[in-house]
Amino acid sequence: MVVPTTARPATLRDATRLRAIDVDLHHQISDWGAVAPYVPRGLRWRISRKGGPPLARHGFKKVGVGFGDVPMPPANGGSQPHPAADPVWVKEQYLDKRGVDLAILTTQLLSLSVQPYVDLAAAIARGVNDWTLETWVRPFDCFKGSILVAPQDPEQAVAEIERHGEDPGMVQVLMGSAGEAPLGRRAFHPIYAACVRYDLPLALHIGGEGAGNSSPATPVGHPSTYFEWYGSLPQSYMAHIMSMVTEGVFEKFPTLKVVLYEGGIFWLPHVMWRFDKNWKAQRSEAPWVKDPPSQYILRHFYSTTYPLEAAPDPKYLHQTLEMIQAERTLMFSSNYPNWEYGDPFAMIEDVPEALRRRVMVENALAVYGERLLAPNRRG
Amino acid sequence: MGTHMVARVDEIPPGGRKIVRVEGREVGVFNLNGTFYALKNSCPHQGARVCLGRVVGTTIPAGVYEFQYSKEGQILRCPWHSWEYDITTGQSVFDPNVKVVTYPVEIVDGQIAVTVAT
Numbered sequence: 001m002v003v004p005t006t007a008r009p010a011t012l013r014d015a016t017r018l019r020a021i022d023v024d025l026h027h028q029i030s031d032w033g034a035v036a037p038y039v040p041r042g043l044r045w046r047i048s049r050k051g052g053p054p055l056a057r058h059g060f061k062k063v064g065v066g067f068g069d070v071p072m073p074p075a076n077g078g079s080q081p082h083p084a085a086d087p088v089w090v091k092e093q094y095l096d097k098r099g100v101d102l103a104i105l106t107t108q109l110l111s112l113s114v115q116p117y118v119d120l121a122a123a124i125a126r127g128v129n130d131w132t133l134e135t136w137v138r139p140f141d142c143f144k145g146s147i148l149v150a151p152q153d154p155e156q157a158v159a160e161i162e163r164h165g166e167d168p169g170m171v172q173v174l175m176g177s178a179g180e181a182p183l184g185r186r187a188f189h190p191i192y193a194a195c196v197r198y199d200l201p202l203a204l205h206i207g208g209e210g211a212g213n214s215s216p217a218t219p220v221g222h223p224s225t226y227f228e229w230y231g232s233l234p235q236s237y238m239a240h241i242m243s244m245v246t247e248g249v250f251e252k253f254p255t256l257k258v259v260l261y262e263g264g265i266f267w268l269p270h271v272m273w274r275f276d277k278n279w280k281a282q283r284s285e286a287p288w289v290k291d292p293p294s295q296y297i298l299r300h301f302y303s304t305t306y307p308l309e310a311a312p313d314p315k316y317l318h319q320t321l322e323m324i325q326a327e328r329t330l331m332f333s334s335n336y337p338n339w340e341y342g343d344p345f346a347m348i349e350d351v352p353e354a355l356r357r358r359v360m361v362e363n364a365l366a367v368y369g370e371r372l373l374a375p376n377r378r379g
Numbered sequence: 380m381g382t383h384m385v386a387r388v389d390e391i392p393p394g395g396r397k398i399v400r401v402e403g404r405e406v407g408v409f410n411l412n413g414t415f416y417a418l419k420n421s422c423p424h425q426g427a428r429v430c431l432g433r434v435v436g437t438t439i440p441a442g443v444y445e446f447q448y449s450k451e452g453q454i455l456r457c458p459w460h461s462w463e464y465d466i467t468t469g470q471s472v473f474d475p476n477v478k479v480v481t482y483p484v485e486i487v488d489g490q491i492a493v494t495v496a497t
Binding site: 252 | 424437438439440441442443444445446447460461462463471472473474
C-alpha cells in the first residue's frame with residue numbers, strides 16, 4: 001500500500017529515509033526465567049528453568065560455530081553470550097553498523113509447530129510474544145515483532161492472533177513450516193481467516209522438519225546429516241505451496257500474503273510451471289482453482305534472500321529473478337545471527353542495481369504496509 | 380472454401396459423432412440433443428485426434444470445496460493429455476483462448492452441411 005506523503009500521519013516514519021529492512025532477525029531467549037512471567041500460570045512450571053522448555057528438534061549438530069562473522073559479545077565469566085540475546089547489542093553491533101533501519105524479529109523457536117504437547121506449545125507462543133513485545137519491540141523503534149503461533153491447535157493459534165492483531169508492534173503471523181499436514185488443509189483455514197482479518201501476512205519458516213510431530217524432512221525418509229537436511233528444506237515449501245493453491249486457500253482468502261523464509265528461489269519456477277502444465281488437464285479435481293497455479297503463486301507468495309543460492313554465473317540469478325518477479329516478491333533477510341552460509345549482504349551482490357531498493361526496502365513496505373512505519377506503542 | 384454434405388441427420392443420433400474428411404482435413408461432427416457441431420479433429424495442444432476423445436461432463440469453476448458437475452455430454456476430453464473442450468464453442472475449459480477449430484453447420488434437406496475455410 002502506498003500512501004501519498006501529504007496524507008501520511010506525522011507519527012509514521014519517513015519511508016524514503018529507510019536504507020534497509022531486514023525481515024528475518026532471530027532474536028534469542030538466553031534466560032527463560034524472563035519469559036516465564038508471560039506464560040500462563042498453569043504451564044509456567046514447564047518452562048521456568050534455565051534451559052527452557054523441553055522441545056523436540058532435529059537431531060543434527062551444525063558444523064562449525066554457526067555464526068559466521070557476526071560480532072560476538074564479550075565472554076561473561078565462563079559462558080559465551082549469544083549474539084542475538086540483547087537488543088542493545090543487536091542494534092549497535094548489527095543494525096547500526098550495517099545500515100539496517102528496521103528488523104522483523106522471528107525468534108529461534110521455529111520448531112514450535114512440531115511439538116506434540118500442543119498446549120505447552122501454545123503457552124510458549126503466548127509467553128514469547130508478550131516477552132518479545134515488552135523487551136524488544138516497545139523500547140526500540142528499530143524492531144518489529146511476529147505473532148508466533150503453534151498451528152497444531154488452530155483454535156489457540158487464532159486466539160493468539162486476536163490478542164495481538166491490532167498491535168502496531170506486530171507485523172505478521174509466524175509459524176514453522178514443519179508440522180502434521182500440508183498447510184492447505186481446511187483445518188488451518190481459521191488461521192488464514194485471522195491473518196486477513198487483521199491484514200497480517202503469514203510467515204513460514206523452516207526449522208522443525210523431521211522432528212516431533214512432523215513427517216520426515218523429505219518424502220522419501222529422514223536425511224542422515226545436517227548438510228543433507230538443510231539442503232532438502234525447500235521441499236517443505238513446495239508441498240505447502242501446492243497444497244495451499246490446490247485447496248483453494250487463495251480463492252477463500254484473496255488478500256492473504258505468505259512469506260517464505262530461508263528457502264531460496266531457484267525452485268519456484270519449476271513449481272509454477274509444472275503445476276500450470278498439469279492444471280490444464282487436471283483442474284476438474286479442484287474446480288475452484290480458476291487461474292493457472294503460477295498466478296496464485298506470484299500473487300500471494302513472497303521470498304527472502306537468505307540464503308540465496310550460489311549460482312555459478314550471475315546470469316542464472318538474473319533469469320530467475322525475472323521469472324519470480326523479484327521486483328515485487330523478493331525481500332532482504334539476514335537470518336541474523338545464523339550467518340554460517342555467508343554474509344547476507346555479500347550474498348546478494350549479484351542482485352541487479354535496478355532491483356536493489358525494491359529488495360532492500362520497498363517490497364517489505366508493500367508486503368507489511370504502514371505497520372512497519374508506525375510507532376511501537378498503541379494509540 | 381466450401382460447403383460439404385457430410386452425413387444424413389439420422390446417421391448421427393443424439394450423443395453420437397461421426398468423423399468425416401473434408402477438403403483434406405478430418406472433422407468431428409457431434410449431435411448434442413439434436414443440434415450438430417463440427418470441430419477440427421486436431422487438438423491445439425499437440426495435434427492429437429481430439430474428436431476421438433470421450434464425451435463427458437466436468438466440474439465447472441465453482442466455490443472452494445464445491446463440485447458442480449455439469450455440461451454432461453458437452454465436454455470433449457482429448458485422448459492424449461486430457462485437456463477438456465466445450466463441443467459447442469471449441470473452447471478449452473481452462474482458457475477460452477485455447478480452442479479447437481470449429482466450423483459452421485447447417486441442416487439442408489435432411490443432410491448435415493459443414494462449411495470449411497481453405
